[in-house]
Amino acid sequence: MTFDLSNYRKNYKKNSLLELDIPKNPLKLFHNWLEQEKIFSENTEVNAMSISTIGEDGCPETRVVLLKEYSEKGFIFYTNYYSFKGRSIQKIPKICLSFFWEKTERQIIIKGITSKIKKNKSDKYFYKRPKENQIGSWVSRQSTKIPSKEYLLEQYNKWKDFFRKKKTIDRPFYWGGYIVKPYRMEFWQGQSHRLHDRIVYNKLEKNNKWILCRLSP
Incomplete structure (x- = not known):
């Protein structure tokens, strides 16, 4: 079976990305773009990456998770350490993050080195989560095989009964946060005729300063 999508296209024309208008620090540009996307994409998960x-x-694996915090130190997300992505990070800590924001016709690609955040920080976030989500962290042995959806729901009900009388639910030792420390950030702004704007920031190892350049679309 063949399905032809060759005529499915869009002409980008909402914004532009010029060197004179952008900050020297890519985190500031990331923040500006994210805030603008919030305005245009109300009630959507603009932090999905x-x-x-x-x-x-040895094959690349890509999945969508939610960005929960960002700063000069890096980008933080949470997951099961024993999941496919957790085991991959343990072996090769270099990863790539990608955001695509349709409303503003923008894309950001971030390459960085990943490491676990401190346990007390993971605890702090875990206790902010809804109780049902906390229980879900105990239920899920992420990326392992299970016999059925019914089995998963049975496990959830068992853990729910277990924690029913507890005031707090402890964070599982296998669940927590990662921080991605970026060394390369690319900003893509859609343009007419496929002449897209692409600005790349690279961090210099010797002084941690960012240098930028423009790439051909």
């Missing part, structure tokens, strides 16, 4: 790791079979 694709994370690409190198799987145990």
